[in-house]
Amino acid sequence: MFGLSERSQQYLSRVQAFMKEHVYPLEAEILAEVTQTHGHGNWREWQVPEQIEALKAKAHEAGLWNLFLPDADLAAGLSTSEYAPLAEEMGRSIIAPEIFNCNAPDTGNMEVLYHFGTEAQKDTWLKPLLRGEIRSVFGMTEPQVASSDATNMETRIVADGDEVVITGRKWWSTGLGHPNAKVAIVMGLTDPDADRHQRHSMVLVPLDAPGVTIERMLSVFGDYDAPYGHGEVSFDNVRVPKSNVIGKLGAGFAIAQGRLGPGRIHHCMRALGAAERSLELMITRGMSRVAFGQPLLKLGDNGTRVAKHRMAIDQARLYTMYTANVIDSAGVRAAASEIAGIKAVVPTVLQNVVDDAMQIHGGGGLSHDYILTGFYAMARALRLADGPDEVHQATVLRQELKKYRQDKS
Incomplete structure (x- = not known):
């Protein structure tokens, strides 16, 4: 492929071989199982097919794991352009990105924690995500406003002593229905009077925190995209430690x-x-x-x-x-x-x-x-x-x- 480094080409060949040997032969069976057993909006019953978990273990053993992360110690240390063709190969199958631990929104969330998280945040959330033990959610879009303009966000993230309080509602939060989803990165309004791009903050919210309610999963053309899901979630005066803020308030x-x-x-x-x-x-x-x-x-x-x-x-x-x-x-x-x-x-x-x-x-x-x-x-x-x-x-x-x-x- 044009412009690929030798390292990128080597990884691409390995991903292609893995897809051919392990992913494509099971793809139809896995998708049929998901459709038959999870083709509804009751996310509480969703499970990750056993074949997916087995393939994840094989990918990890093969060294084809977290390839998106530009860190030579935690991953392969590939640049954006080196990883890009690998993402294309994974995109040929709907089930492939999770198998390589390179699926959205987890890759983006892991990058946020990698670049902006504290050591405590990395220990608590980034490391389990990198191991593929948990999944995460990103909450940005809201049902009450025109989300084409992200500055319209109304969900509040307000400091209160050593805590921040989150109040609002998000939807189309990808991965919300996954049985291993444990944490959401939520973006919301902190200071309405600040510059329009310094009003918002990001905060880590455990999905089992008091006041967090998963309202429903949303379907796309009747498909709920199980076991990941795109859901609507409400935050009713959810309190988390201020140490859960990513970066600082206003840096969203x-x-x-x-x-x-x-x-x-x-x-x-x-x-x-x-x-x-x-x-x-x-x-x-x-x-x-x-x-x-x-x-x-x-x-x-x-x-x-x-x-x-x-x-x-x-x-x-x-x-x-x-x-x-x-x-x-x-x-x-x-x-x-x-x-x-x-x-x-x-x-x-x-x-x-x-x-x-x-x-x-x-x-x-x-x-x-x-x-x-x-x-x-x-x-x-x-x-x-x-x-x-x-x-x-x-x-x-x-x-x-x-x-x-x-x-x-």
């Missing part, structure tokens, strides 16, 4: 910028892995099925669509890899335009190729007999979960216009 947005940079590369590369798998399924189906005396790919403009998807995926990958290199060389702030750009481009590329792959599969493409419905839900959700397309486009425009103002000054 600064921390979020660090969290959301590399994490967006991970999301986009996983989406590109799903796009590659979808294109493969589309081609295989289109060449093997015959209608009106011809393979499906020779009917209408199906063949042209394949070519267009090939070009779009390759372009999106180059855009994402370029963004990863900017992050590695100049930091997240320098990549503001590129990060926004890939968040707008990549999910749409995935959505388009999955839509055509579903069309080629006919009625089967709408069912859980194929992985396409999961990929489609992923694509459509990403166009909102990482912020709506329109916000990203506005960011790209703002960054672009800055260049002209600087040229004239």
Whole structure:
């Protein structure tokens, strides 16, 4: 692959071999089990399939564990651009990221604790997360406000002596239904009178703390994404020690910028892995099925669509890899335009190729007999979960216009 270091290429080959030998052969069985036994919103009954736990142990033993973390002692020490192709390979299967302990939102939460957490916070939460013993949640989006503008958050995080008090409601909190979810990083409003990007804080909230209530799981197109779930949770005067604040009060947005940079590369590369798998399924189906005396790919403009998807995926990958290199060389702030750009481009590329792959599969493409419905839900959700397309486009425009103002000054 273009631009990969020798170390990245070696890890990629190992991940590909692991996927081929261990993940793909069990994928259909695991997904069928989850659909049949967990296809409802009662998250209290959700369990992680035994096969997943066994595969996690194998991945750990194989040294394919926590590859996202840029630390040579705790992980492989890969840079953002070195890890990116590994994320793409994992994205080819819905079940793969957890198997390698590289699934959202845990990777982002672990990065927050790694970069901004105290030693006590790392001992209590980061180390168990790195071992894969627990899962975590990130609470940012709220049902009462337009979350496309994150400064609208109304959940309060207020200091009270040696404690902070959390009051409010979050939804679309990914991973909330997982049976091993133990802690949430919650972002909320601390000082309404401060600068708009210094008003908010992040705090670690154990999910068993008094006042924390998981209200429900939310479905995407009728699918609850068990055993992870995207849920709604309320905080009713929840008290935690002030030592649970990450960084300091008012530093929430600064921390979020660090969290959301590399994490967006991970999301986009996983989406590109799903796009590659979808294109493969589309081609295989289109060449093997015959209608009106011809393979499906020779009917209408199906063949042209394949070519267009090939070009779009390759372009999106180059855009994402370029963004990863900017992050590695100049930091997240320098990549503001590129990060926004890939968040707008990549999910749409995935959505388009999955839509055509579903069309080629006919009625089967709408069912859980194929992985396409999961990929489609992923694509459509990403166009909102990482912020709506329109916000990203506005960011790209703002960054672009800055260049002209600087040229004239």
